[in-house]
Amino acid sequence: MYKYILGIESSCDETAAAVVEDGKKLLSNIVASQISTHSKYGGVVPEVASRMHLESILPVIEEALAKADLNFEDIDGIAVTQGPGLIGSLLVGLASAKSLAFSLDKPLLGVNHLEAHISAVHLENKVDFPFIALIASGGHTNLYIVRGYTEFELISKTRDDAAGEAFDKAAKALGLGYPGGVMIDKLSKSGDRNKYKFPLPLNTKKSYDFSFSGIKTSLVYFLKKNEVKNENDLNDICASYQESIVRSLLNKTFNAANEYHIERVVICGGVACNSRIRELGAGFGKENDIKLFYPSPSLCTDNAAMIATLGYYRFRDGDLSQLNIGAYSTLKTKIVRGQKSFSKTGQHS
Template sequence: MSETKDILALGLETSCDDTAAAVVLRRGDGSCRILSNEVWTQHDDHAAFGGVVPEIAARSHVERLDATIEKAVVKAGVDYADLDLVAATAGPGLVGGVMVGLTTAKAIALAHGVRLVPVNHLEGHALSARMTEDAPFPYLLLLISGGHTQLIRVSGVGKYDRLGTTIDDAAGECFDKTAKLLGLGAPGGPKVESAAVGGRTDRFALPRPLLKHAGCDFSFSGMKTAVREAAQSLEDPTPQDIADLAASFQEAAARHLAHRTERAMDLMPEAKRLVVAGGVAANCAIKKMLQQLCAAKSWALIAPPPKYCTDNGAMIAWAGAERLAAGLAMEPEEALGLAPRARWPLADPGEGKRFGSGRKGPKA
């Protein structure tokens, strides 16, 4: 990697229900120092509704973002005048929340004469492992979150090829719905993982989606339906019933993710590195399944620490700094004129491949 100057970046993340800001230093040799990383979660704001309410999320970002930014800047021990850039998630996500973060970043850029770098939220996840781990290009990325489940060939900053995505529901959404069905509360992923401790993984026979289908795509809708039917069959579920169903679902989800990932690994054997990112990447059962897969194929498994798997400002600041260092940042006038995007694919699906009107198409 050719050396560049040090880049000090402020990153803002407001794409869903976490209000986040961070200050990151990208050194000239490509290494990273995270100076601050502040996240304000909104779980309590949405708990009564069983899921994220976009309007409530947007209002919460408006109320909390300024204080979160100030806390991150003060903790980092820097001043706005020291910044080389402010990066903000410009999409994809809940457009109300994205609008709050991007508009705030534009105001900071104009008020302090700082360069603005709009960032694709998925690119933040795609590059997040490089903040804390040795992750040279190329590598295979498994991105698993509440809104996205994708397999992407990452050849460099701005160089992404999508090998597979979900044809219906995302893995994280399936975890959230399972937690709701079992009365576990939010956030769904950690609640299901905790409930699965001591549960039998073989008690409930759940489907193995797309087992005989070619390619690397995912499907979780059938699994979600099977979990609902199993939950409804338990008239008065005991704690052991809930543990068994949570464990059975978690095992089935992990096997499905590993099976489709193995298909993608066979498409790029030269990489020898699997990076897993996104909130679901923090699940220990899934990580263990992927570790076994990588060991069997002599690949390295690379995962950011859990706090950088979920949505955070550090990954946005880092992605902005990486783009600037690679000469890929938008020109100031273009960046300031960019509108927030609810949908913003990170990578093309590949020549000749067509998608339908569901989540696999516009949201991928």
């Protein structure tokens, strides 16, 4: 019987632990963010990230248990991010989870961070299967057909930059700091999104692949040729740039839902916090008669509640990891449209 699952996440610049009951009830969700440290450097510094994870991991786990009002003995299983992510960072979470599993004699499960981003939606919504899921995060822009709690089929991904990366790099070029998505979203609210035209990448129904390096480059060239005149102009640039990214994400996602005759769409990952994707997405949903779901913003960016949730469903399927599992930095998956493309571990096809 798996009731209380401890989730541990350390794939990038958040050290997180959470306890989830029965795959649904969030008992605690602790996130120690390193953003203020990395923002000085304009992006995540991997070596600094691993060292900070080392300092925070045990206090964060202890706090998650205390908030859940549980002891280590009460936990029925430990789920931990195995990849993809920064290897040094992943190893801190993985080694901690293995040590706890070994010393407490508890079952261990290494889970895929991206599949977990999707699983976050189950904490707040009842979404029938199948559904189309878009992950738009700092490192990935992937589209899946999700056929069950542990069945994920990758149907497309970005050919170059991720959507979050396009926000972050644009913010850097505009001198707005890191992470860029939040700042661009904020300034866009006072901007005119029709003022400038940035290209809509791969805007064709023939492909679900995403591409964001062209739009980023077009902004860089724009800034070489034009001066940012004033605050209003900066807001207009942000709003116009954001509009292209958001429309590209929504066009592809809803095209896929229509082609596969799937009436439910889930949008997750950090970029799902974006206010324009939520606003415009609602319109796309109505127009296409498709129900749209998002996790709450705190469950869209990195957290361990999503790790515990996916862990719960995989433990329930009978999956278990050995104590010798390793971390993996990238997702090695084949895209096979409409067919199962990778195993439940999410590691390889």
